[in-house]
Amino acid sequence: MPTYADLMFTDAVHAEQDAIGSKGVYDRRYAEKGDEPLGEDERAFLTSRTSIYIATVNSDGWPYIQHRGGPVGFIKALDDRTIAFADYRGNRQLITKGNLAGDDRVSIFAMDYPRKARLKLQGHATLINASDASDLATLLDTEGQGRVERIMTIRIAAFDWNCSQFITPRFDTVEVAAFIGPELERLEAENADLRARLEAGQ
Structure with a gap:
């Protein structure tokens, strides 16, 4: 697996980094990553989104940026x-599916707003009809979400944890x-104890 820098730091990006003196600052960090699969931390983070x-x-x-959500898991x-x-029935524009037909590369942001954590991933995605992979559709089905229409699988090419700067903490109703x-x-x-005391004349 290439590093995130291998994919993202093109010659044009290096030129911009060189102009402000940041070229090479990240070399050691990414060199140490090497061929790095998703670790326990990354998998736990993603499956809890x-x-x-x-x-x-x-x-x-x-x-084009698409949001996908659902319950934890x-x-x-x-x-x-x-x-x-x-992938369940949505607005049926199928923009992502059409885009993937020409270029299967995707970029993903997975956010944890309360903890101000962000995992960035690059990968190759497929979006297929659920009827063409019924066993996988059953595995991925989430109760209460409706009928599975499609399945998205993403083969991760590289990933990187981003700094917490400028991430505003936000909390959903469950949190x-x-x-x-x-x-x-x-x-x-x-309150119940005080009410009981008042009723008892204490």
Whole structure:
């Protein structure tokens, strides 16, 4: 597996880095990565996401970003270089599918806003009809999401963890509930105790 720098630091990028004196700053970091499969941390991070952003490029060179989401576990790690998820009925524009027919390369952002963590991945994606891979469709099916129409598999070519700078922490309803739940239970118990005392004339 090439490193993220191998794929992203083109001659044009190196020229821009050279202009501001940052060329070569990352060489040692990426040289140590080498042929690096997805590790336990990366797989755990990806399979605990509730959404990811996927970028493709169309035949005219225009980039397109698609959001895909679901409950925790909707993304599965099939092995240490492949992730996959079920694709359900959406707006039926099929822009990503059309783009992949001409160029299977994708770029992915997986975000953890509360912890200000971001995993960037480059890969080769396929988007096939569920009827053509029924066993995999069953494996990837998530209860309550509807009928699986397609399956996306992504063979990871490279990945990199990004710094937390400028990531604003955000929390979904489940995370907020987990955060305030214990305190809310304590306050409700205290309130019930005070009410009982008042009713008892204490």
